[in-house]
Amino acid sequence: MxxxxxxxxxxxxxxxxxxxxxxxxxxxxYISKSILKAHLDQNHDGASRRNDEIEKTVRYLITSGLLKTGDRILDLGCGPGLYSSRLCIEGMKVTGIDLSLRSIDYARVQAEKDGHNIDYVCADFFDINYEGNFDAVLQVYGEICTFSEEKRDVLLSLIHRALKDNGIFIFDVSTRExxxxxxxxxxxxxxxxxxxxxxxxxxxxxxxxxxxxxxxxxxxxxxxxxxxxxxxxxxxHDYSFETISTTLEKSGFKVEQAWNSLSGELYRKGGDWIAIAARKV
Ligand SMILES: C[S@@+](CC[C@H](N)C(=O)[O-])C[C@H]1O[C@@H](n2cnc3c(N)ncnc32)[C@H](O)[C@@H]1O
Known part of the structure; x- marks a missing residue:
């Protein structure tokens, strides 16, 4: 256009x-090349958070018991696999999906080099067709905020379907603050x-x-x-704790935990981000 x-x-x-x-x-x-560079850049959080925060997040999700060894994880919008690779090291069976072939290619090369068995798929996550396959779906860095309410609800229904009974959806949203x-x-x-x-x-x-x-x-x-x-x-599209909770309830989820960051920062009103773990009900 x-x-x-x-x-x-x-x-x-x-x-x-x-x-x-x-x-x-x-x-x-061309732009995907710039985005990949931004994902890997440790001087800013432009496309992904920096490595120390990613490591803190993975550690927190495990120590809090939300994710555990042996779980099947779907990482939606996995980018170059910064979370997927760490979850694989922790003994999880990970599928990572991303629209960017550039990022998926990078993730596949890294996995091959490190001997990680991760299923990286280059696809639009609106085309997923899983049914009860995953213990947890992860979607990190506010990706859900980029959609209109109609598209978001479609995505939530696909995520709901992809999860096993009682599975957990872990993600974060930005706030108006x-x-x-x-x-x-x-x-x-x-x-x-x-x-x-x-x-x-x-x-x-x-x-x-x-x-x-x-x-x-x-x-x-x-x-x-x-x-x-x-x-x-x-x-x-920003959210408050109230608006994201209502949205999730309408899509068949129940909010189990909320924080100010996926690395476990305690929830307080007025934070920049809200991280959520929502259980499929
Ligand atoms: C802000 S980045 C976050 C990447 C990764 N979750 C992280 O935090 O390192 C958003 C990612 O979602 C991917 N993405 C955006 N829309 C998508 C779609 N419809 N289907 C699959 N991936 C998508 C982008 O290519 C990008 O890698």
């Missing part, structure tokens, strides 16, 4: 809620090559708030040297 510059001026300034931008972001051949603290993006820059493109391009970055829907949009308009314009939209 490309525009020319003049078409930009005929669009509404504030896009309608959850109107999609470019269909390819995670699996774009996080985005209020970070503020709305609004800047432009000319780049010689970077995250979005290998060559010279213009980036117009703008944030939009939809407070009545607890939703934010980070929009990136990328203009290439030939004046082709592409619009990328990263939507984020």
């Amino acid at each position: 490309s525009y020319n510059l003049s078409a930009i001026f005929s669009q509404p300034l504030k896009p309608p809620l959850f109107e999609p931008g470019e269909p390819r972001f995670w699996d774009d051949p 996080l985005h209020t603290r970070e503020g709305l993006k609004n800047r432009w820059y000319l780049s010689e090559g970077g995250f979005w493109r290998p060559g010279r391009h213009l980036v117009l970055e703008e944030g939009f708030d939809y407070p009545e829907n607890d939703t934010w949009l980070n929009q990136y308009i990328i203009v290439d040297e030939d004046e082709t314009v592409k619009v990328y939209r990263l939507w984020l």
Whole structure:
């Protein structure tokens, strides 16, 4: 979906809620390379959290008894396998699914090198068709926030179906507090090559708030040297403990535990993140 510059001026300034931008972001051949680099970068938490936090999370999920040796785990949106590989070391049988072939290829090479038996699948997690296969489904780093309520409910029903009876869904969501603290993006820059493109391009970055829907949009308009314009939209639906609990209940889950981080930080209202373990009922 490309525009020319003049078409930009005929669009509404504030896009309608959850109107999609470019269909390819995670699996774009160039951008996915930048994302993989970001997943592995230990200087920021741009695409994945840093290794020490990931290790803390895996340790916490095991010591708290939520995950145990022998469990069958489905890691949805596994990226380059930073959690899957550690869960495999702890004796779990892991399936990792991700849209990005770049990340899945990296994860497969690492698994081969380390002798890990992990089933990495390059697929859209909306296409999963499991039925009662998993003790736990993991979805880390707010992936569920990126969907409209309708799509989220579809995903929750697929997760519910994939779990064994009494299985557990472990994930995290961002809160409105996080985005209020970070503020709305609004800047432009000319780049010689970077995250979005290998060559010279213009980036117009703008944030939009939809407070009545607890939703934010980070929009990136990328203009290439030939004046082709592409619009990328990263939507984020925030949750409070109340809204995520009600959502889960409607989808057949019961919240068993909540924290401020998957590494076990005690829950307090007003935190940036809410981590949840929800039992299939
Ligand atoms: C924010 S990253 C988190 C990756 C990983 N969970 C972590 O924390 O290291 C989100 C991941 O979800 C994947 N993803 C996004 N939409 C997807 C979809 N529809 N199906 C499968 N994977 C998807 C992306 O490719 C990306 O690897």
